[in-house]
Amino acid sequence: MMFGIRWIYNLVFPIVLLVMLPGFLHRMLRRGKYRHKFWQRFGLYSPRVRKRLGNGRRIWIHAVSVGEILIAKKLIREMRRENPAASFVLSTTTSTGFKLAAREKSPWLEPIYNPLDFYFTARRAVRTIRPRMLILVEAEVWPNIVCEARAVGAGIALVNARLSPRSERRFRAARWITAPVFNQLDLLCLQEPEDIERWAGLGVERKRLIVTGSIKFDDSGKAGGIRRDFTPVLSALGVEPGAPVLLAGSTFEGEEILVAEVYRALRQEFPNLFLIIVPRHFERAPAVASQLEKSGFQVALRTRPPTSGKSDLLLVDTTGELRDWFACATVVFMGKSLCAKGGQNPAEPVAAGVPVVFGPYMQNFATLSRQFLRHGGAREVSDAQTLQEAVACLLADPLLRETMAANARGCLEVHQGATARTVAAIGKI
Numbered sequence: 420m421m422f423g424i425r426w427i428y429n430l431v432f433p434i435v436l437l438v439m440l441p442g443f444l445h446r447m448l449r450r451g452k453y454r455h456k457f458w459q460r461f462g463l464y465s466p467r468v469r470k471r472l473g474n475g476r477r478i479w480i481h482a483v484s485v486g487e488i489l490i491a492k493k494l495i496r497e498m499r500r501e502n503p504a505a506s507f508v509l510s511t512t513t514s515t516g517f518k519l520a521a522r523e524k525s526p527w528l529e530p531i532y533n534p535l536d537f538y539f540t541a542r543r544a545v546r547t548i549r550p551r552m553l554i555l556v557e558a559e560v561w562p563n564i565v566c567e568a569r570a571v572g573a574g575i576a577l578v579n580a581r582l583s584p585r586s587e588r589r590f591r592a593a594r595w596i597t598a599p600v601f602n603q604l605d606l607l608c609l610q611e612p613e614d615i616e617r618w619a620g621l622g623v624e625r626k627r628l629i630v631t632g633s634i635k636f637d638d639s640g641k642a643g644g645i646r647r648d649f650t651p652v653l654s655a656l657g658v659e660p661g662a663p664v665l666l667a668g669s670t671f672e673g674e675e676i677l678v679a680e681v682y683r684a685l686r687q688e689f690p691n692l693f694l695i696i697v698p699r700h701f702e703r704a705p706a707v708a709s710q711l712e713k714s715g716f717q718v719a720l721r722t723r724p725p726t727s728g729k730s731d732l733l734l735v736d737t738t739g740e741l742r743d744w745f746a747c748a749t750v751v752f753m754g755k756s757l758c759a760k761g762g763q764n765p766a767e768p769v770a771a772g773v774p775v776v777f778g779p780y781m782q783n784f785a786t787l788s789r790q791f792l793r794h795g796g797a798r799e800v801s802d803a804q805t806l807q808e809a810v811a812c813l814l815a816d817p818l819l820r821e822t823m824a825a826n827a828r829g830c831l832e833v834h835q836g837a838t839a840r841t842v843a844a845i846g847k848i
Contacts, residue, residue: 424599425538425563429537429538432536459532459534460532460534461535464531473547473549475550475551478505478506478550478553479507479548479552479554481556481559481564482557482559483513483533483556483557484512484513487557490635491509491520492523493637494842495509498842509529510532510533510534511532512532518738534564536562544567545564546571551574552845553565553568553573554575554576554845555575555576558581558583560577565600575603575604576606576845576848577607578608578634579634579635579841580607581610582614582617584785585782587621594622598621598622601623602624606848608844610631632840634837637834637837650747652721652724652733656693656725656733657729663693664748664749664750665678665752666695666697666744667695667697667751668754669753669755671699672703672758673757675710676711677758678694679696680714685810688811688814689811689814694731694733695732704720704736708734708736716731717731718730718731720734721736745767746773748768750774750820751768751773753765753768753775753776753777756777756778757780759780761781762778762781763783765784769796773824774798774820774823775791777799778799778801778806779799787830790830791830794829795826796826796830
């Protein structure tokens, strides 16, 4: 049956890719840097990389972008703690993800771009790497890569498995295709107990399902790790010690100007308030800065401090710093939730002890965001007016901010130890 499904998939996949090509090209031109190691996307590697990849001992972890790379890094650290001799290939789809993965490059970790899931491309990549195990992060189950990894005898696991309502509807409608693919996996590590019934409803055998919690939220309720102190950066921008800071994190197009206008209105009540904006894709920073400046804001860039005068706001045009900027905030708005759909990780500001506000479109974090709202650990807003009201309420009430952050941390306790539980489950296959 799997042979027939792959035949249909390999017939349809190039057509779907061709239909989606204009959108891909637009993103490539807008974000740039897609030419970097371009041929790796077709399973073609330089002699040096082939030599490093092809020892047949590496564990291949695929993580699509920055958020998934951070999960992979936690997993790798725990696996190396269990087995210091373990070596890895860490693949990603985006240029920002590759940049983050490349920071970990070492004799035991080789970053690459994930190959497109064409039949011959996937076969070439898998037979070059010859992984002893393939670990997919969150939602990256590519049929050809999975089947080729199975063909070379690799164990296969999906960790931190994420199933959005939209994906669930699609998989259920095409269950006769998707169920056999998912059952090629040895293990699916789920985030929540209720996820078992959802995945089983898609035709996945229950013996392959285990609840481990979310690696993304493991230790999120603690302030663990060394955080960079950005206080000197803010001081240089004229932000007074103790002044309130509104941070808009992982924003998408349309959200930056919306939050900036809310900020303009809030400064009538809170004149010392400062705004930090961290776009989800740092490549958008020039366009965002131009838009904000046209609206009358004095914009400072993280990579270009102002030469004179006090700036109205800071636009962070770097990558990999958001976690540390959260510690500077008084209130956080999480992006991709008002002007775009899906949402971004609301647990990260909670780890810094900061209350979080988000819009109605939190599908990628639906379970966690519902728990936060149910237990008074977050505020949901629907537009600029309700965002302004929620932020004003929090800025005016320190006790409310402290209570909200504490309530949210309580919701994360179930996920503590998720990384170790995931590694233990992987060890059994």
